[in-house]
Amino acid sequence: MTAPETGPFLLLHPDDNVLVARATAPEGTEVTLASGTVRLTQSIPMAHKIARSAISAGDTIRKYGMPIGIATADIAPGAHVHVHNIRSGYTPSVVLQDADGRAG
Amino acid sequence: MEGWLRADGRKGIRNTVVVAYLVECAHFVASEIVAAFRGRDVQLIGFPGCFPNEYAARMMERLCTHPNVGAVLFVSLGCESFDKVRASAAVEGSGRPVKTLVIQKAGGTRATVKAGQDWVEGALDSIGNVPRVPMEVSDLVIGTVCGGSDGTSGISGNPAAGRAFDLLVAEGAACIFEETGELIGCEEIMAERAITPELGRILRESVQKAERYYATLGYGSFAAGNAAGGLSTIEEKSLGAYVKSGGSPISGLIKPGDVPPRGGLYLMDVVPDGDVRFGFPNISDNAEIVEMIASGAHLTLFVTGRGSVVGSAISPVIKICANPDTFRALAEDMDVNAGDIIEGRRTIDQVGREIRDFVVAVADGQQTASEGLGHREFILTYKSFDPIGPACLPRTA
Incomplete structure (x- = not known):
């Protein structure tokens, strides 16, 4: 599994609904997903995540094939997945001071 | 793959002589012993503390009877709390050559370094006879x-x-x-x-x-x-x-x-x-x-x-x-x-x-x-x- 694919994004596990940037992907980068090709609406820094498919609020986010949190909003394919649209399923009280979900 | 067969049935991928100091006060002497064997498989380990600790004693025994280890020289100052008799008995019981040098009894730095180097030279010869066996x-x-x-x-x-x-x-x-x-x-x-x-x-x-x-x-x-x-x-x-x-x-x-x-x-x-x-x-x-x-x-x-x-x-x-x-x-x-x-x-x-x-x-x-x-x-x-x-x-x- 996990052939190099989807340009600068890495699929870590076949069950994942996120892809991870292996290098910073500039705004406008085209990414081919199962649902079609999307254009990034913002720069995605290395090691940040985008949605691999449409994610609904309340869905479990999977990375490495394992749950890393729960979506707090609907997330479109190719959109940035971070603290602005997912929460921990473990410690809801976690404080993220400078993490506004913006790239850069 | 081939490994060195130890008496407990485990197989090593290296055949190392370990020189272990049992308190920081013996560290330098132990390192001087090892220094004479640069480029050969003689390695320094040790525990710095003077006060006793069961964890450290057990770790030292396990490390000195590790399958990659062929022989062990302990270097003691003499008055530290480390139980060198127990450590030595564990290594001896594993079938490995072992020696303990006590600096306070051996005549000080130079005499201990010399005695240690002589012993290690002999140990390197002796562990050359450890059998090599197939390894999976x-x-x-x-x-x-x-x-x-x-x-x-x-x-x-x-x-x-x-x-x-x-x-x-x-x-x-x-x-x-x-x-x-x-x-x-x-x-x-x-x-x-x-x-x-x-x-x-x-x-x-x-x-x-x-x-x-x-x-x-x-x-x-x-x-x-x-x-x-x-x-x-x-x-x-x-x-x-x-x-x-x-x-x-x-x-x-x-x-x-x-x-x-x-x-x-x-x-x-x-x-x-x-x-x-x-x-x-x-x-x-x-x-x-x-x-x-x-x-x-x-x-x-x-x-x-x-x-x-x-x-x-x-x-x-x-x-x-x-x-x-x-x-x-x-x-x-x-x-x-x-x-x-x-x-x-x-x-x-x-x-x-x-x-x-x-x-x-x-x-x-x-x-x-x-x-x-x-x-x-x-x-x-x-x-x-x-x-x-x-x-x-x-x-x-």
């Missing part, structure tokens, strides 16, 4: 740690190490992962992989213990910098380290010095039991590596992003570099370039396979980068543990 992957114990991590560690080096662990466990090796303090948020996921529900409970409790311990020390929370690096939740951060364990079922929980009884995947609980007494559980990467070795690790996979250069006494360290820029900057110190995953040149599976194949090559005698450069880091400090119970190593699958 199922004879190997392999540890994994990560240090100097960065944003690449969790997406290239650690997943590739996990893939290598899956291959090695499937071939019957015993593989050990640890760092319970970095598994906070993974307890439930990890407990589900335990081969019995009771073991699952024990795995969960080991992480809860780590969380309490680090909280007492004032560490262990999700930092703002983690989010800037792309990590959204505490469990995502922990999973980046946890993924080194691969996807095999978890066969048991061990503590430093416990040798896995058979092949499979094991969690090492490195956080001391009881009240916080001696400071941080492991003060540096080599403290973790030494604990893996005390549990029988023939070699250790070390994933680094920012770039560590360390090796270890006794057991080779295979350095897996997660970051391609670091790999280029520190190429002579690295064994595996997992940065290829970041640059899209190779897959996680391909790098995992390379790591597995390199493990076999190193077990068969090939030097790692750190061995070639002469690295032999070692550290052993004070800790305390309760023994593990029978439910930690269930026999049923």
Whole structure:
């Protein structure tokens, strides 16, 4: 599994609904997903995540094939997945001071 | 592969003479003994403390009867608390040549150095006769740690190490992962992989213990910098380290010095039991590596992003570099370039396979980068543990 694919994004596990940037992907980068090709609406820094498919609020986010949190909003394919649209399923009280979900 | 057969049936991938100082006061003399053997397989280990510690005594015994060790010279000042009679008896009982030099009785620095060098020369001759026997992957114990991590560690080096662990466990090796303090948020996921529900409970409790311990020390929370690096939740951060364990079922929980009884995947609980007494559980990467070795690790996979250069006494360290820029900057110190995953040149599976194949090559005698450069880091400090119970190593699958 996990052939190099989807340009600068890495699929870590076949069950994942996120892809991870292996290098910073500039705004406008085209990414081919199962649902079609999307254009990034913002720069995605290395090691940040985008949605691999449409994610609904309340869905479990999977990375490495394992749950890393729960979506707090609907997330479109190719959109940035971070603290602005997912929460921990473990410690809801976690404080993220400078993490506004913006790239850069 | 061929290994050195020891009296307890374990097989070593190296045949090293270890010189062990039993208190800091004997450190220099021991290091002078070793210095005469540069380029030969004579290595320095030791324990600095003058006050007694059961953990250190047990670790020293395990290290000195490790399958990679052929003979042991203890160097004592004379008045330290370390029980050198017990240590020597353990090595003698394992069938290895052993000698204890007491500086206060041997006539001081020069006389002890001379006596030590003479003994080591004889020991090197004598361990040349240890039988060489065929060795399989199922004879190997392999540890994994990560240090100097960065944003690449969790997406290239650690997943590739996990893939290598899956291959090695499937071939019957015993593989050990640890760092319970970095598994906070993974307890439930990890407990589900335990081969019995009771073991699952024990795995969960080991992480809860780590969380309490680090909280007492004032560490262990999700930092703002983690989010800037792309990590959204505490469990995502922990999973980046946890993924080194691969996807095999978890066969048991061990503590430093416990040798896995058979092949499979094991969690090492490195956080001391009881009240916080001696400071941080492991003060540096080599403290973790030494604990893996005390549990029988023939070699250790070390994933680094920012770039560590360390090796270890006794057991080779295979350095897996997660970051391609670091790999280029520190190429002579690295064994595996997992940065290829970041640059899209190779897959996680391909790098995992390379790591597995390199493990076999190193077990068969090939030097790692750190061995070639002469690295032999070692550290052993004070800790305390309760023994593990029978439910930690269930026999049923």
